[in-house]
Amino acid sequence: MSTNIDDLVDATPATRDRSVDFLRAFSIVVVVLWHWVFSVTHWNGHGALTMPNPIGHVPALWFLTWALQIMPLFFFVGGFANSVAWTANARKGGTTRTFLATRLRRLLTPIGVYLAVWTGFEVLAHLAIPGYTGVLHWGFVVEMPR
Numbered sequence: 001m002s003t004n005i006d007d008l009v010d011a012t013p014a015t016r017d018r019s020v021d022f023l024r025a026f027s028i029v030v031v032v033l034w035h036w037v038f039s040v041t042h043w044n045g046h047g048a049l050t051m052p053n054p055i056g057h058v059p060a061l062w063f064l065t066w067a068l069q070i071m072p073l074f075f076f077v078g079g080f081a082n083s084v085a086w087t088a089n090a091r092k093g094g095t096t097r098t099f100l101a102t103r104l105r106r107l108l109t110p111i112g113v114y115l116a117v118w119t120g121f122e123v124l125a126h127l128a129i130p131g132y133t134g135v136l137h138w139g140f141v142v143e144m145p146r
Contacts, residue, residue, distance in 0.1 A: 020080055027074040034068065037061075 012018075041051045055061050082103075089099040118135070125132045 017080075020077055023073060024077040024081065027070050027077060030068060030070040031074060034070070 038054060039051060040054050041049065044050045055065065085103070086099060089102070122134055126134065
């Protein structure tokens with residue numbers, strides 16, 4: 001069975017605050033786009049994979065970092081979502097333990113998938129690429145930009 005947008009809208013309770021949903025989606029999109037803007041990963045002249053910060057090299061980019069301070073909004077709507085989930089849990093008779101178990105499962109499931117895919121990639125790369133040095137050589141540039 002295929003679900004379209006209209007079906008999802010019809011299934012959404014009237015009590016749901018769609019403006020918060022919009023702010024949540026908007027803040028996530030801005031966070032992702034900002035990470036792409038600052039992710040200028042390339043090989044430098046010494047053969048190392050680097051990810052320099054372009055703020056000092058792009059005129060007025062520093063101003064945009066001030067104008068688009070999205071993280072407070074991101075955390076505000078995340079806190080609101082947690083508050084709504086906490087209230088729903090309490091209304092259903094749930095305990096702190098069930099609330100935390102549910103939230104952790106929602107967090108750890110995608111992390112587990114990510115780690116499984118990354119580990120599979122590492123194993124295949126070690127087997128297929130002679131001299132491959134692994135995530136310790138280049139992965140930190142991707143995971144922790146400087």
